[in-house]
Amino acid sequence: MIRTADRLQTVEEYYFSKKLREVRGLIAEGKPIINMGIGSPDLAPSEEVLTAIKDSVTEAGAHQYQSYQGLPALRQAIADFYASKFKVIADPNTEILPLMGSKEGIMHISMAFLNAGDEVLIPNPGYPTYTSVTKLVGGVPKQYDLNAENGWFPDLETLQQQDLSKVKLMWVSYPHMPTGASGNQDQLKRLIQFAKDNGILLVNDNPYSFVLNEEPSSILAFDGAKEVALELNSLSKTFNMAGWRVGMVLGNAEHINAILKVKSNMDSGMFYGIQKGAIAALKSGEDWYRALDKVYQKRKALMLQLADKLNCTYDKNAVGMFIWAKLPHGASDSEDFIDNVLYEKNIFIAPGTIFGSNGEGYIRFSLCVKEEKIKEALERF
Numbered sequence: 001m002i003r004t005a006d007r008l009q010t011v012e013e014y015y016f017s018k019k020l021r022e023v024r025g026l027i028a029e030g031k032p033i034i035n036m037g038i039g040s041p042d043l044a045p046s047e048e049v050l051t052a053i054k055d056s057v058t059e060a061g062a063h064q065y066q067s068y069q070g071l072p073a074l075r076q077a078i079a080d081f082y083a084s085k086f087k088v089i090a091d092p093n094t095e096i097l098p099l100m101g102s103k104e105g106i107m108h109i110s111m112a113f114l115n116a117g118d119e120v121l122i123p124n125p126g127y128p129t130y131t132s133v134t135k136l137v138g139g140v141p142k143q144y145d146l147n148a149e150n151g152w153f154p155d156l157e158t159l160q161q162q163d164l165s166k167v168k169l170m171w172v173s174y175p176h177m178p179t180g181a182s183g184n185q186d187q188l189k190r191l192i193q194f195a196k197d198n199g200i201l202l203v204n205d206n207p208y209s210f211v212l213n214e215e216p217s218s219i220l221a222f223d224g225a226k227e228v229a230l231e232l233n234s235l236s237k238t239f240n241m242a243g244w245r246v247g248m249v250l251g252n253a254e255h256i257n258a259i260l261k262v263k264s265n266m267d268s269g270m271f272y273g274i275q276k277g278a279i280a281a282l283k284s285g286e287d288w289y290r291a292l293d294k295v296y297q298k299r300k301a302l303m304l305q306l307a308d309k310l311n312c313t314y315d316k317n318a319v320g321m322f323i324w325a326k327l328p329h330g331a332s333d334s335e336d337f338i339d340n341v342l343y344e345k346n347i348f349i350a351p352g353t354i355f356g357s358n359g360e361g362y363i364r365f366s367l368c369v370k371e372e373k374i375k376e377a378l379e380r381f
Contacts, residue, residue, distance in 0.1 A: 075098065
């Protein structure tokens with residue numbers, strides 16, 4: 001019998017992978033399931049993006065292997081985007097690396113900087129992949145608490161009192177997933193200083209800045225940030241290109257070169273047409289962002305009505321494409337709560353526990369659901 005690698009014993013199958021099999025099974029049985037659990041944009045990219053990829057497939061060399069670093073024009077488009085939207089100046093030749101999705105970037109970064117036994121500060125609640133990737137590369141997850149009372153921001157004073165001598169890397173995500181909390185300038189500056197004081201590589205995972213957020217920000221916008229910080233970003237949410245798998249990481253040349261060493265051994269470059277589509281997306285005008293927010297604003301208003309029907313409470317000022325809602329008084333088990341809604345009302349909502357123990361008592365609604373489906377869900381109550 002061939003045994004799997006020991007590292008697989010440290011992780012489990014992704015919750016959504018398992019739960020969606022159950023949801024698909026219910027659909028196959030004829031259940032009218034409305035899926036509000038997944039943050040996969042259901043809207044289309046712009047016509048300019050679609051035209052760019054269509055036109056590109058007949059260009060000479062389009063179907064050959066591409067550079068591990070991406071097209072120079074794509075790196076320049078990322079640099080221009082960051083300069084325009086975040087006031088961040090990054091050298092397109094040395095400080096920007098396109099990725100085949102920012103999720104893959106989490107693995108690239110971890111493999112580039114972590115040795116076995118290195119500790120990693122991971123938000124609780126937060127994106128589950130931070131923990132699973134840390135374990136897969138032999139690192140040790142060290143969770144730090146986030147809670148509503150502290151605005152879903154780490155208590156850096158309490159963290160500073162802990163033994164951080166083995167901590168190599170710290171994951172943050174502002175705007176925060178799943179809660180929608182957005183770190184202010186003072187908070188982001190404090191994170192940078194904390195990283196400098198403790199010799200920690202700080203990574204901000206930043207794919208939600210342009211969904212229902214009036215003040216997009218980058219951790220790299222602050223003086224000295226590149227010394228200790230990287231930023232991941234993605235076209236998935238902002239440009240409705242989740243399945244295209246286009247992401248990016250920005251930081252200083254030394255850090256980017258280390259990630260490139262890993263990446264160049266794991267893929268053979270991004271398809272030319274996808275890169276051309278990404279360039280078109282990054283050049284989108286303000287009308288694109290306003291139109292996107294208009295859709296999500298309407299959906300959010302309806303989804304908050306659904307949260308009200310369930311007697312949940314929430315922060316209506318949270319940003320991003322999710323609603324993070326606290327269960328009604330007397331309810332404490334998130335998974336039981338969402339299962340009751342699934343089986344009784346044929347509506348799937350994500351339980352907060354998949355994002356960490358501090359997600360217990362919360363559920364998460366995705367705004368990647370058409371208005372008519374949200375209205376249908378409301379009628380079921």
